[in-house]
Amino acid sequence: MADKLQFDLVSPEARVFSGEVDMVVVPGSEGDFGVLPGHAPFMSTIRTGTIDVHAENVVTRIFVYGGFAEVTPQGLTILAEETAELATLDAADIRNRLEAAHLRAKDAADDHARETAEAEIVKLETMQAAMELAH
């Protein structure tokens, strides 16, 4: 297929990815969907999970947390609060952070601290699950 899809992944800190790809599979909040070049205009919130970027027969898996995807005739844009390339994640590091987050949730002084800690736990657990799937 000659057509390529313009794909941008932006997080508050930086433009994580920008380039032409063949296909992107996005974990929409109501189910995964694949975006090919020429997709109809579409907007969806995304759930925590991984997006698969297919380019030149290589699949790059990127972990995203919170945000939404927008498809326009110009391409696909994903705004995510946090991103991380799966290949660069370290299982031991995540385990440590998960333990720390569990501790924080237990010792939280107020509701706000507990909520943030619990959100972190959910995020890290999804990250862990995504990594296990990848292996």
Add this chain to the structure above:
Amino acid sequence: MASLKDLRNRISSVKSTQKITKAMQMVAAAKLRRAQDSAQAARPYAQKMAQVMANLANGVVAGPETPKLLIGTGKSDTVLLLVLTADRGLCGGFNTNISRLARERIAALVGEGKDVKIVTVGKKGFDGLKRLHRDRIIASLELKEAASPAELAARVGDQITKLFAEGGFDQCELVSSEFVSVISQKPKARTLIPAREAIDPEAPAPDLKGAIYEYEPDEEAILAEMLPRYVNTVILSAILENAAGEMGARMAAMDNATRNAGELINKLNLQYNRTRQAKITTELTEIISGAEAV
């Protein structure tokens, strides 16, 4: 007339002050670059967010189901002023200008018979407003309380949207500094809530080539999820812009101070040398006249 010793002391004290201001200037210059970089890095996200919000907002017909964050409560009785400043001083008129604009806005709003509440972010904003409007400040945060600007923005944004949902206020205005250039920062007030008024109508809508958007889940659900995030994004970019502005202002102020100290040192040196010369002359005259008397 100051004695030689006094002058020497003053010169050395001004010199050490100059060293400090010089160091502060260099630190501010280095931090400015970092602050500018992070403000730059956050821009694509904020832009895209604004674009998408404009898109969504234009498509939505106001109804009872429409999130209040977007269209407002229909009243404007209570206005929340979110004042963003720096934590630290010694940066010229940076904090003062923001506080002054905030005070002007408060005076104008109170003049219109509105109830004003204030949330300050940054220690200096609280300091600048507490004398006149202590009873209006409902919360004050310091920048250093949060680990990162993003976390701070999220905390402030969540607090504000929560307060709004509880009916704590009808409108929200954000007072912060606009980063015009490294040497020029302008305080600016803009509407944050209702978001419809905050969204730039000029934001370029993507060319859909006649097709219509599909939403998943429906538009309202997306809006409800997006709006708090949008508020946080706006606050975050304001915080980052402020940080860059603060450093720019501090750099300019410290540059001035260093130069002034240099001028003062020159002046004092001249005075010191004159005094020393005068003393020598007097001594010589005394010796000579003493010798002549013998």
